[in-house]
Amino acid sequence: MSEPVILRTPLASETVSRLSVGQEVLLSGTVITARDAAHRYLVEREDGDGMPFDLEGAVIYHCGPLMRRSPSGWEAVSAGPTTSARMDIYEARVIERYGIRAVLGKGGMGQATGQALREAGAVYLVAAAGAGAILAKRIVTVKGVWKLEEFGEPEAMWELEVANLPAVVAMDSKGGNIYSEIEARSAAVLQRILGKGAHK
């Protein structure tokens, strides 16, 4: 297997457009968590409301982390990806409005998001589903949080500094989509075995 591609934020559009489905990456730099409530907010908010991040060229992480407050600030206890499909109804608008360069999550996203990724020259990355304990250890600093009170801990937007977070390119900027390939292949198998009737 080839060596993982090293990615560091801010991601250059040339770097991202060269990524292809199936490639492993190691991501370092800043990511911002956003899940259901944050996505809705990102679509509905008005500019100038005090949101403390610039999302131009940013990496959005579908993650509702388990955090704990320590004397030195927040620390991530467990922080793997959440199911990205729930964000499909907002993601294309978020990518367009803010110029997101990469979305990190799990489980795959739909056609509208795929189309937005192509138009924006962006990618969808997946991190190991359920591997919250080891992924939390790739978070070196919790830099800030927005909407903690209003959205609660899992839904707040956390600005995280990550180092060498492992992920796989699952949807690239050229229209490649690992999940739609597997969905089609498994549909063919399903048709075949349903044709065969019951096992006794």
Next chain:
Amino acid sequence: MVTGRRQCSPLPLSGGRRRVSGAGSMDILDAAVELLRKAATDLPTDIERALRAAQRHEKDPNAVSTLKVILENIATARAEQRPICQDTGVPIFFVTAARGTSYDGMVAVLTEAVRIATKCVPLRANAVDVLTGRNSGDGVGDGIPVVYFTEWLQDYHIIDVLLKGGGSENISATYKLPDSALGAQRDMEGVRRAVLDAVWRAQGKGCPPYVIGVAVGATKDDAALLAKKQLLRKLPDQGGNETVANFERGLLEEINSLGIGPAGLGGRATALGVKVGVHARHPATFFVDVSFGCWAHRRRRLRLREGSAVYE
């Protein structure tokens, strides 16, 4: 490092709330907090063993590397007592209570245990008020934790817990047979078609390899609960009779031929086990419930008797 367990010894409670009337003087509160901690941080042996076996049988490079990360994550979580997954789920307790135990008392103690564990393990606060959209912040809300309670004639408690994550719950499904689109009639062949359809629709969204509970019940809610209860069965456990056992084996084989694989990135291990339960049904109804558990199948059992707490 995750620290601070010591400061998090159970809060002093007034008026014997940690004890439940009719249940002797067993300290349920401490034991239930420990049960939740073990469930969140330490995966059951049979699940981990099945994941290792799955890794040995995979040829797909994505599947091999995904399972490697999963196994590393399990080891790290156990060694550092960190929750395996940040989604520590909705705690679902299945209580078989000692003779004469008060239901209200048991619910109060288990609710308090969730509150303490949310602060001290920690678990993620996962109770959101539907009307206000607010997260309660302490892991407890109306109807959370979920507690199913039965009492028996023995003098000890068995408390099973599932920490049920949202991802795998979201892909769970109920089918009402017949279903013409699926070609599913009201028989076990129809059940097979429903389960395969549910798995195909789930793809990688709920963190495969899955543990899958299937049930046909007397009513819609009975099917849903019976399917959930199948998730408490250990993987080597075979169905109640030969017909069910064969059905489970056949379905598992077929599910693992779909090629969805670990994390849905391709490979053989789409499910670690399929467990089926059947109740009698009304002549007019045929509800099939398919309940999914993710690979991080956090189920734990506590046997609690006077002076002894045993965790399985």
